[in-house]
Amino acid sequence: MAAAGADRTDKRRLGVFERYLSLWVALCMVLGLAVGKLFPGLTDAIRRLEFGEGSQINLAIAVLIWLMIYPMMLKVDFTSILGVGKRPRGLLVTLFVNWLVKPFSMAFLGWLFFKYLFAPWIAPAEADQYIAGVVILAAAPCTAMVFVWSYLTRGDPAYTLVQVSVNDLVMLFAFAPIVTLLVTGASNLTVPFRVLLYSVVVFIVIPLALGSLSRAVLLRVKGPEWFEQKYLAFFHPVTVLALLATLVLIFAFQADNLTGRFLHVVLIAIPILIQVYLNSGLAYGLMWLLRVPHAVAAPGALIGASNFFELAVATAITLYGPESGAALATVVGVLVEVPVMLSVCAACNRTRGWFAGFGEGAAG
Numbered sequence: 001m002a003a004a005g006a007d008r009t010d011k012r013r014l015g016v017f018e019r020y021l022s023l024w025v026a027l028c029m030v031l032g033l034a035v036g037k038l039f040p041g042l043t044d045a046i047r048r049l050e051f052g053e054g055s056q057i058n059l060a061i062a063v064l065i066w067l068m069i070y071p072m073m074l075k076v077d078f079t080s081i082l083g084v085g086k087r088p089r090g091l092l093v094t095l096f097v098n099w100l101v102k103p104f105s106m107a108f109l110g111w112l113f114f115k116y117l118f119a120p121w122i123a124p125a126e127a128d129q130y131i132a133g134v135v136i137l138a139a140a141p142c143t144a145m146v147f148v149w150s151y152l153t154r155g156d157p158a159y160t161l162v163q164v165s166v167n168d169l170v171m172l173f174a175f176a177p178i179v180t181l182l183v184t185g186a187s188n189l190t191v192p193f194r195v196l197l198y199s200v201v202v203f204i205v206i207p208l209a210l211g212s213l214s215r216a217v218l219l220r221v222k223g224p225e226w227f228e229q230k231y232l233a234f235f236h237p238v239t240v241l242a243l244l245a246t247l248v249l250i251f252a253f254q255a256d257n258l259t260g261r262f263l264h265v266v267l268i269a270i271p272i273l274i275q276v277y278l279n280s281g282l283a284y285g286l287m288w289l290l291r292v293p294h295a296v297a298a299p300g301a302l303i304g305a306s307n308f309f310e311l312a313v314a315t316a317i318t319l320y321g322p323e324s325g326a327a328l329a330t331v332v333g334v335l336v337e338v339p340v341m342l343s344v345c346a347a348c349n350r351t352r353g354w355f356a357g358f359g360e361g362a363a364g
Contacts, residue, residue, distance in 0.1 A: 025335055028244050032251025033258060043252045047322055058317055060249060065203055065314045067242035071235035072143045073211025076165050087159065090287060090296035094163045097283040097304040098141045099174055105278060106138030107131070107182040109271040118267050126325050128187035130268055133329025135182045136316050138275060139175055141167045142306035145341070146299065149306065152345045155299035163303055168208060171308075176200050179315070192319065199318045203311050243310070250313060250331055253322030261328070268332040273340060280305035280344045284351075294355035298348040305344050309334045 036043050049059040114127035122130070143164055150160040176199075180191045218227050251258065258265065283304035287297030309330060316326040 024244060025247060028247035029251045029258070029335075032248040032253075033255050035248065036252035036255025037259070043255070046249065047253055058322060061246060061314060061317055061322070062202060064242045064246040064249070065310055066207055068239050068246070068310045069143075069203060069207040070211055071232065071239045073168075073208045074215050074232060074235070075147065075161075076143075076168055076208070076211065077161055077215070087296070089290045090159060090292045090300050091163055091166060093283055093286045093290065093292070094300045094303055095166065095170065097279055097286070097300075098167060099170060099178075101282060102141075102275070102279045102304060103135060103139040103178050103182055106271070106275045107135050107186040109275055110134045111186040113267070113271045121263060121267060124188070126264070128189045129320065129325025130264075130329045131187040132183045132189050132191075132320065133312075133316050133324075133326035134268070134272060134275075134333075135186065136179055136319075136326065137272070137307050137309065137312040137330050137333045139178045139182070140308035140311045140315070141171065141303060142308050143168060145306055145337070146303050149302040149341055149345055150299040152342075153298035153302070153348045154295060155302075156293070156295035159296050160299040160303075163300060167303065168204075172200070172204060172208070175204070189320075195319055196315070199315045203314050246310070246313070247331075247334065250317070250322060250327065253317075254328055254331065257323060257325070257328055264325075264328070265332055265335075268329050269336050272333055272336060276305045276336075276340050276344070284348065288354060291358045292355075293358050294348075294352050297355060298345075298352075301348060302341065302344055306337065306341050307333055309337060 046060050047058065110131040114122055114130045115124075119127070146160060146164055147157070149155075150157060176193070176196045179196060180193055183189055183191050215227070218231060222231070280301045284297060284301035287300055292300070312330040312333065313327065316324065316330045320326040
């Protein structure tokens, strides 16, 4: 009875920004479309700004992405990985689904839907772009929002941190090869590997290194209370504003595509939704079969479902341009992220009893 009472009283809530993220995205979409249509000269001038000649990395997008990713990396504690040997099964399931199932299943779904099932409505060149976009999206496991989903399912915060930290390390080495392999294999596009490496360095290596260094120095000099309550708290509104500004720019760059391709937005969302439920269900089921505690199993399922959409959007823009179909596909991932992930959270919470016999202290 006590546990049941705790379930009834522990009603966890998202913050205003996270709860209404889909609304903010929609508003940014409207504003971005207006800017793109009403101020085409300004939009084109911003589009031409590059982070280094020939890099194909848009300067405005790069700055905004750093303002989003750096605060995320501040939360990653790589020393937490040292204790993972005590409970390896949850981490192994997470790595299996994220790196051996998720990108490959998304490539297959993209190829199936865009090349064949949606062929009457999507031209072959557009299909290739959309495949590239959804592959890039699936090859980037979520970092920041996972902590929100873990909180909503009463996940083990320390173990969630381990899962995120290890995924970030794997992403340093696996993201570029997997994207290259699957995009070239499932579509007729080529991936400029040098440009992709630039993207990895700019959007993963640099912010990860700066975040790790800042975390180590500031925790030692200022202490954990100041770091958590002052430094991280300062960056939360910065991250929110940077995300919204990035979306406005992306939708401005995509103004012509979006106004003429609303049906395509709906079609792109379908394989993304299938992929989310497929991979979250697979991870959750494997956790159950391996008797992993719910506090580890639920965040693991959510990591398998969600995406590091900030990185995906930046990479798609870098590789194929801000007005490309690949960038559009990653933006659709942002549109569906929150409502879909909330439904996965709700499913995990409703099925908590399935894991009752495993015990939160069991080896996982």
